[in-house]
Amino acid sequence: xxxxxxxxxxxxxxxxxxxxxxxxxxxxxxxxxxxxxxxxxxxxxxxxxxxxxxxxxxxxxxxxxxxxxxxxxxxxxxxxxxxxxxxxxxxxxxxxxxxxxxxxxxxxxxxxxxxxxxxxxxxxxxxxxxxxxxxxxxxxxxxxxxxxxxxxxxxxxxxxxxxxxxxxxxxxxxxxxxxxxxxxxxxxxxxxxxxxxxxxxxxxxxxxxxxxxxxxxxxxxxxxxxxxxxxxxxxxxxxxxxxxxxxxxxxxxxxxxxxxxxxxxxxxxxxxxxxxxxxxxxxxxxxxxxxxxxxxxxxxxxxxxxxxxxxxxxxxxxxxxxxxxxxxxxxxxxxxxxxxxxxxxxxxxxxxxxxxxx
Numbered sequence: 001x002x003x004x005x006x007x008x009x010x011x012x013x014x015x016x017x018x019x020x021x022x023x024x025x026x027x028x029x030x031x032x033x034x035x036x037x038x039x040x041x042x043x044x045x046x047x048x049x050x051x052x053x054x055x056x057x058x059x060x061x062x063x064x065x066x067x068x069x070x071x072x073x074x075x076x077x078x079x080x081x082x083x084x085x086x087x088x089x090x091x092x093x094x095x096x097x098x099x100x101x102x103x104x105x106x107x108x109x110x111x112x113x114x115x116x117x118x119x120x121x122x123x124x125x126x127x128x129x130x131x132x133x134x135x136x137x138x139x140x141x142x143x144x145x146x147x148x149x150x151x152x153x154x155x156x157x158x159x160x161x162x163x164x165x166x167x168x169x170x171x172x173x174x175x176x177x178x179x180x181x182x183x184x185x186x187x188x189x190x191x192x193x194x195x196x197x198x199x200x201x202x203x204x205x206x207x208x209x210x211x212x213x214x215x216x217x218x219x220x221x222x223x224x225x226x227x228x229x230x231x232x233x234x235x236x237x238x239x240x241x242x243x244x245x246x247x248x249x250x251x252x253x254x255x256x257x258x259x260x261x262x263x264x265x266x267x268x269x270x271x272x273x274x275x276x277x278x279x280x281x282x283x284x285x286x287x288x289x290x291x292x293x294x295x296x297x298x299x300x301x302x303x304x305x306x307x308x309x310x311x312x313x314x315x316x317x318x319x320x321x322x323x324x325x326x327x328x329x330x331x332x333x334x335x336x337x338x339x340x341x342x343x344x345x346x347x348x349x350x351x352x353x354x355x356x357x358x
Contacts, residue, residue, distance in 0.1 A: 028059055032066065035077040050081050060088055068101060076110055083117040099123050108132040115139045125149045128156045128165055136160075140168040150180050154187050158197055170204045178209035185213045189238045198241070203248050207257040211249065214242050215275070216264075246278060253282035255290040259297050262316070266301045266309050283316050291328040294320060299335055307346050310339050314346075318353045 031053070034046035055063060066078040088094040095118075102114040103126075112135045118124040119142030127139040145153055157169050176184070184205060188198060202210065249257060261279045265272040272279075286294065298317050302310050314336070321332035336354070340347040 028053065028055070028062065032074040032077050032081075036074045050077070051084055053081075053085075055081065055085055060085075064088075064094070064097065068097075070107075076113060079110065079113045079117060083113060086117070089121065095121070095123065099126070102127060102135075108134055111135040112138045115142060118142060120144050122146075122148050125152045128152065128169075129160060129162070133162055133164065136162050136165045137168060140165045140172075143169070143172070145169075145172050145176060145180065147180070147183075150176075150183050151187075154184060157201060158193055170201060173201065173204040174206065176206060176209065178206070178212065181205050181209035182213040182217060185210070185241065188241050189234050192237065195240075195244070199244055199248065202241075202245050207249050207254045208260050210245055211257060211260065214245055250278070250281050250285065253286050255286060255293055258282050258286050258290075258294060262294075262297060262313070263301060266305070266313050269308075269312070272312055279316065280319070283320060288323055288325075288328075291320060291324040292331065295324075295328055295331045295335060298332075302339070307343060310342065310346060311349055314339060314350050315353050318350065 028050075031046045031050050034042045035050060037043060037046075053059075060082075063078045063082050066072045067075050067082065069075060072078075082088065098114060098117055102111060102118070105111040105114060111130065111132050115124060115127055115130070115135050115138040118127075118139075121142075122144070124139045124142045128136055128143070130136040130139060140156075143149055143153065153169050153172075157166055157173075160166050173184070184201070188201075258279075261275060261282065265275065265279055295317070298313060302313065317332060317336060321329060321336065324332055336350055340350050
């Protein structure tokens with residue numbers, strides 16, 4: 001059936017001031033009648049015209065009047081028009097009215113359309129646990145994850161009985177801002193979360209931001225025994241969380257994560273000792289298609305660097321070079337030869353590494 005709410009990816013209408021009062025657009029009620037009719041051809045024509053029509057202030061008033069009347073059979077079509085033409089979203093009164101209608105609505109289709117009308121507004125987060133499953137999913141699709149909504153989102157991810165809502169929200173976490181990833185870590189440390197849902201959430205978080213939040217954020221594992229059981233429990237949960245996160249990253253490291261840990265290992269000898277085993281594992285598991293990118297990264301990291309820094313990174317490049325073919329393999333071999341030319345000591349070290357003697 002032809003409907004107006006078929007493409008969630010369409011951009012929102014610009015927020016504009018209400019137009020001066022005028023008579024309702026000629027034929028708007030007739031178009032709504034045709035859009036609600038059983039004649040499929042008439043519905044398709046009416047839907048197309050309603051999508052192109054930009055309602056005036058009086059037209060908006062009419063649409064809201066229809067949308068608020070449970071007895072009006074055109075209310076779903078009226079809401080679909082309001083969902084496409086959202087100048088009203090800048091009005092607190094209209095926004096509050098849309099929320100009220102959704103709170104009171106019993107019809108699943110109408111409720112879901114109302115949730116769609118509220119997309120990208122924090123208010124839609126109130127309906128992630130809506131009694132109608134489809135409405136809750138629509139609310140999850142339309143929710144933007146930011147500082148104002150992340151706590152509510154995490155509460156639903158970790159406690160909702162609707163698996164589709166949880167899946168949508170978890171997938172949105174792939175694009176979280178680093179500051180929000182830190183909030184996720186703090187939430188997982190602050191409360192007890194079963195291992196499986198914790199792992200499913202961690203696997204969706206951006207790896208670089210997750211690694212930074214766990215291991216580079218100042219005071220990430222700070223714990224004062226004098227604070228008692230609560231602090232001890234937090235320390236225990238942090239240890240569980242960090243180990244689980246490392247295990248997940250080992251299984252499928254992103255090239256950005258490898259580049260981060262490589263760079264820090266080259267700069268900081270203590271960091272290199274602490275995370276050397278982890279770095280070796282993710283270097284072995286990173287996809288070969290990223291080999292060329294990593295060889296260039298090695299080159300940048302060691303340009304003008306000390307021999308100590310080159311020596312710390314040399315074994316990693318030697319190991320990576322054995323997995324690379326074609327151009328990336330040749331680039332790795334050439335870079336190793338360049339390093340050997342720096343000194344007799346470095347030449348011998350790299351030679352031993354290549355022969356498996358290092």
